[in-house]
Amino acid sequence: MKKMIKIIGLGLWLSAVVLSNASAQQFGKPEDAIKYRKSVFFVMGTQFGQIGSMVQGKVPYDPKVAAESASVVEVMSKLPWPAFTEGTDKGETKAKGEIWMEPGKFKEAQDKLIAETAKLATAGKTGKIEDLKTAFAATAGACKNCHDSFRSK
Ligand code: HEC
Numbered sequence: 001m002k003k004m005i006k007i008i009g010l011g012l013w014l015s016a017v018v019l020s021n022a023s024a025q026q027f028g029k030p031e032d033a034i035k036y037r038k039s040v041f042f043v044m045g046t047q048f049g050q051i052g053s054m055v056q057g058k059v060p061y062d063p064k065v066a067a068e069s070a071s072v073v074e075v076m077s078k079l080p081w082p083a084f085t086e087g088t089d090k091g092e093t094k095a096k097g098e099i100w101m102e103p104g105k106f107k108e109a110q111d112k113l114i115a116e117t118a119k120l121a122t123a124g125k126t127g128k129i130e131d132l133k134t135a136f137a138a139t140a141g142a143c144k145n146c147h148d149s150f151r152s153k
Contacts, residue, residue: 030085031091036083038093041076043076044077048069048139048140051069054066054132066132067121070123070132074121086100095152099150122135
């Protein structure tokens, strides 16, 4: 029995080491986590802006380009969140302390974005600009909703 407990204890200890190691490996330093999430947001924002220019009539609607951008935005919407690690509220960042004080609300805002960008990607594939307009507006609402609470100006 004692041996059993020892083995279980060792197993737990090992998995804890592996887990903490995995996150440490993904982002060696807090600065790396910040750089990573900002890069993702930058790509997401650029691709999303391209769709915005089309639905606002600033550039001609190109269904193929719009569909590709919408797919990129969908993929990007899933990436920034693990990079909001402890200790990354300081430095070259606009992340507000509320992110770590209200994790449930922050997670909700992420889920909302992920849901809306999935609809955006679907709308991109229909080739109808009206569909894209609707999904663009809903997605933009999800961006703003989070920025208002969790990103400083
Ligand atoms: C769940 C919250 C959340 C959602 C949703 C969200 N963002 Fe952000 N965004 C942030 C936070 C927090 C930052 C600040 C990151 C930092 O400075 O570390 C940020 C930063 C940015 C930046 C600045 C990146 C840079 O270069 O510093 C852009 C651009 C951006 N977001 C675009 C978007 C767009 C476009 C959407 C919607 C398609 C969106 N975001 C949705 C939380 C969110």
